[in-house]
Amino acid sequence: MKRFLLFLCLSVSISVFAQTAEKKDSIPPKKWKFSTKITFLLNQSTFLNWTAGGANTIAGNININQEFNYKKDNWNWNNKILSTYGLSYVDEKGTRKTDDRFEYNSLLGYKSKNNWFFSFFNNLRTQYSRGFDYTKEPNVAISDVFSPAYLSFGPGMLWKKSENQFINIAPSTSRFTFVSNEFSGNFGVDEGKNSSFSLGFNLSSYYKFNVAKNITMENIVALYADYLDKPQNIDVDYQINFLMKINESLSTNLGFHTIIDDNASTRIQFKQLFGLGLNYII
Template sequence: MKRLITLILVMGISAIGYSQSDQAIDSLQGWRTSGKISLLINQSAFSNWQAGGDNSFAGNLKVNYNFNYTKDVWSLDNKLLLGYGLTNTEDDGTRKSDDRIELNSILSRAMKKEYWNFSFFMNFKTQFTDGYDYEDDFLDQNPGEDNENYPTSGLFKPAYWQFGPGFLWKKSDRFYVNIAPITSKLTFLTSEIWTYNDDDSSNVFYESSNDVETFGVDPGDNLLYELGMNIRVGYTFTLAKNITVENLIMLYSNYLEDPQNIDIDYTLDIEMKINDWLSTDFTVQTIYDDNSFEGFQVREVFGLGFNLNL
């Protein structure tokens, strides 16, 4: 297990190294790189405002970077997605608004049929820091306790790693579909986290991952293995002048348990460019994974972006 985690960390650090040294990559024949770093800012302030309001400030840092390689019939496509955001309000203090680490890679070999390739893909996802559940019921019924004593997630808590062979249909870097009918998916927890439980309204509490199933991982375990099918689609297009829309969707069905319950991870990112340095960015991400929550999880971020194009 430790060797597996070390391997994934090395892969992630290598990817970050690539994103910070794109000049070296571009000097190598066959490499194509593109991407940007964006800082999104939201702010509101009130003074003697009779209608009411809560002063707030939010910042989100995003990295979206592609580094792809092609030689003869072989291609290696990589996408690194990083995001971290904080929101501060007078009433609630500072809380996270975004936290994402994701690396996608597809190694492919061209077939004789146009646009089709044999492929092998890898996807890795986790987050940077601990997350918490801020349900008011817990504090009301457990005076003196603090939600932040009970992290519900964190770095490698959980982490997801998927990989497998398949077929890639790729018209361009902006439009592709990868189908992997034999995909291994590993979910791991490196330490104890907590699950919010309000089944009994008179006894609202947190349960440890050592005692109950958490993110599909059995109580006390740190690893869940699944075998299924993964489908990944990427589609980027220009909606109008200076407006770019990027769609990323990943579907997964577990053959070993409830294959009809398809995991969904969809991200819509719209950039409305003002100039080379400024843009308005709108991002919506929705996730369905019944191992973590029986319903749709939705995240939305909108703000003015300060951009550094790579």
């Protein structure tokens, strides 16, 4: 929990830094743009003398989406931090974690011609707290903060039509996977070691558009093939998010997240999230 609070403070501090930077001058520099969106997703169900049965549940997620982007002349530098944490309480089962994610994305581009840029990307993915397999008794720990943590970076070419539509191709991507001693031997890290290295092909894309009035669809795709180990096994990370706006403060959020990674699991990972969102934009 202490490490979770540390990461949360880090995310919030970046948000505060962004606001402070904007307030230093009455007219903020046009080359930097900062934004922070905080969303609370709430789900709740209560049963009393309900003959069909059911368990009382309450669940909540907090999502923090922060962007700080630089643009001047032929240079573009986009930075995004995605933080998500969720808990649920179910009668007789207690409190359980439902979502946990920390991700930092950086994409630097120098314009070449038309919509093409020379690029360099950096990605860091991990989680805030310990994860368990709740299907086993007693519950078995399967992950922890920085176990695993993935650090990827590499040069490439970026096709960017707008902030809402781009594809980055990085054919020489370095990826490091980190784990603690407890999880050594998992996530593609050899037994007795705390890290592994791979070199491969990375493709990432982002596409956001309006499906209908007040309904936005967001697609985020990341593909990775390791040249050094089974390049035919392509890692897939695909997210689809729907935002149905009610007003400036309320929205209905629906998200699907699919991960295919043989080093993490032999099965396809799938997550779906739906709830009423309370939005706060800075």
